[in-house]
Amino acid sequence: MLEDLSHHILDIAENGVNAGADEISISIDDSGDMLLLSVRDNGRGMTEETVKAVVNPFYTTRTERRVGLGLPFLKQLAELCGGVFSVSSEPGRGTQVTASFLKTSIDVPPLGDVPSTLMTLFIGYPGIAWKYIHRRNEKEFSADSVELREALGGGNVFLEPALALGVKEYIETNIDELYE
Amino acid sequence: MTEKKIRSLDDLRKLKEKTGDLTSARSEDDKVKIILGMGTCGIAAGAREIMNAVLKELETRKLHNVAVETTGCIGMCQNEPLLDVIRPGEPRITYCLVTPADVTRIISEHVVNGRIVQDKLFGRAD
Secondary structure (H helix, E strand, O other): OOOOHHHHHHHHHHHHHHOOOOEEEEEEEOOOOEEEEEEEEOOOOOOHHHHHHOOOOOOOOOOOOOOOOHHHHHHHHHHHOOOOEEEEEEOOOEEEEEEEEEOOOOOOOOOOOHHHHHHHHHHHOOOOEEEEEEEEOOEEEEEEHHHHHHHOOOOOHHHOHHHHHHHHHHHHHHHHHHOO | OOOOOOOOHHHHHHHHHHHOOOHHHOOHHHOEEEEEEOOHHHHHHOHHHHHHHHHHHHHHOOOOOEEEEEEOOOOOHHHOOOEEEEOOOOOEEEEOOOOHHHHHHHHHHHHHOOOOOHHHEEEEEO
């Protein structure tokens, strides 16, 4: 199992990368009784049969190993926490994975280190336009890798460790402010 | 005095001015590459924490000629976190079961000084 939700986000977001997406949106809504998580990509999408198969841990398109545990782990976790898990997809259009968690469930993992997850995605997959939106009651924070790159002068700025760590701190400070 | 936290895009721009334009100084071929396994197995084993440790170490040592990349699962899940180092003109070296403490050693010994850290070695691809 993965330690917390931020690790799941990293894992699920990479599915979009592998599906050939060039835009991936991650959203968290931490208002009310449920925590909602959604990852949407504009990759190649999946057929109805594949969508049904992806939650089976013994289904994978990879050849390096015979299991695909990312989505089954997240599904199991959401259902364990009184939430709902769903995958909707259309070939050629993309895929959206959503998971919800009842916050009062004792099994609900912490959100974890979302800034590190985003920084890892920005560094690891610079060709993707990453969008992040985090809502908490009336407050909202959004980050956009393209916008951040432009603000920092363009190019693959996340390769400079000082800037990557700066962006991580920027995200961290703003997420923290949602909880003040 | 503790520095003010970065909270706006303007703060990031100021950081950029302070850092200067260091990324474009070298071409891709001159860079040392660090590649981290970031599949489900890598993530579960702590690869993201290794990424944090790598960036912190590079930042502390002011190393600007290192490109950090990620890769998916290569089928050796039980050996994750895997970290590869490729120095220009040298073979790709794979380290396994890497901990944040190992990162400091791998960067100072191998990335900077070209000496392979033998006890963390998984393999060499020539």
